[in-house]
Amino acid sequence: MKAAVLQGPRKIEIENIPDPEVEPDGVVVKVRASGICGSDLHPYKLSITKMVLGHESSGDVVAVGRNVSHIHEGDRVAAINIRPCGKCYWCRHERQEICTRLKWPPSPTMPGAMAEYVSIPFTRVGNYDTVVRLPDSLSYEQGATVEPLSIALFSITRAQVQPEDTVVVLGAGMIGLCVAQVLKAIGVSRIIISGRRSKRLELARASGADVVVDAATEDIVPVVKEVTSGAGADVVVECAGVQVTFDQAMRIVRRDGKVVMLGIFEKDVTWSPNIPINRNTTMIGCLGEDFPGTVDLLATGRADTRPFITHEFPLDRVQEAFETQLTADGAVKVLVKP
Ligand SMILES: [Zn+2]
Ligand SMILES: [Zn+2]
Missing domain, CATH: 3.90.180.10 (Medium-chain alcohol dehydrogenases, catalytic domain)
Structure with missing residues (x-):
């Protein structure tokens, strides 16, 4: 062959x-x-x-x-x-x-x-x-596209994201966009997504993001602060896998909130574990699949x-x-x- x-x-x-x-x-x-x-x-x-x-x-x-x-x-x-x-x-x-x-x-x-x-x-x-x-x-x-959407579905299920949560997605590549669609499908009412490239930001909006931040020109940190009246996001889904977004995740998650680690890091990051300790942050590593659930999302039109x-x-x-x-x-x- x-x-x-x-x-x-x-x-x-x-x-x-x-x-x-x-x-x-x-x-x-x-x-x-x-x-x-x-x-x-x-x-x-x-x-x-x-x-x-x-x-x-x-x-x-x-x-x-x-x-x-x-x-x-x-x-x-x-x-x-x-x-x-x-x-x-x-x-x-x-x-x-x-x-x-x-x-x-x-x-x-x-x-x-x-x-x-x-x-x-x-x-x-x-x-x-x-x-x-x-x-x-x-x-x-x-x-x-079942596999990448499945990665997103697995992670959001694993993190037990609730419809009333304010969720920030860092990164608007395929995985970040799939995460936005899964969040929309489970009824999350406030989705904020940060990414680069106009095509991706346009797709983020079409996928149900309520606030779209162009990371090339805008800082997500004050945006999240404002939208959440200073509290921070209930859940942050890190889909970019770089130092900048890792730091942002730690800063914008609320006390007692969750950071979902989904992006694969090409390079190691430096960080202070004291930040999640002091804030009772739950960090959730995710690598897994849910193919049947994903096919169901696509077949019923809840994701596209x-x-x-x-x-x-x-x-x-x-x-x-x-x-x-x-x-x-x-x-x-x-x-x-x-
Ligand atoms: Zn893949
Ligand atoms: Zn084995």
Whole structure:
């Protein structure tokens, strides 16, 4: 099959590699759409290890493992390849989704979905359904956005956000925008979002944000102070993963409030733990999925990720797709369609 193989920093080539084989608890999917994630851009910029990127995929099931009975050949699905170790404490206690050696894509030893086919080694990983059927009303393109929306849904559920909360979202990339839609879907009445690039801010407004702050020209801190009469936000969702937004999160969360850590940090930050100690801040780390809940959000129209899909490229132009995701001002979610 044809696969987009990362060769080194900012260099991807199409190679012919062996077709994947189905594993006993998994499926093989013919990929129809595959989204480029921020976590793909980190290795794209830096890695010198050869690998096939992509984990936000949808497509058709073409092979089913012998232990799988709830997914069938021909099913249209959204899927993610996650591999637990099968041996650690959590794997032995049926919590494989928090396996201590859980392998998430991108990984050099687990080829991703920027290819004609992808092997999904497990259709269930502990509490996660990692392969879910798409209703006919959802396109493959929407199917490829299930994974990022699922990350947002998992995090907001985990943080037990309430409709009466004032919630600040820091970062208006794909994840921040998905968080805004999830907040709107659960009825949060006051959503403030801070980000950059006009296209993203426009989408933030359309996604239900009540206050949109252009981080390039405006400081979120006094805005939150004013909106909350000096109290601070009940919940801050950090989706940018940089020092500036981390500091902002600590400053704008109210006493006894929650900071939801969702953005992946490329660099470590410096911080004073005394601030959350003194303010009784709850910091909540989030990395998890809820595919069935996400498909339900999309199928019922309570979330709609279609406006976030700004670019689509065929597999042969995958390099251009990655450059677009990395550098184009108007890019939110770039899809590759093998
Ligand atoms: Zn992702
Ligand atoms: Zn394990």
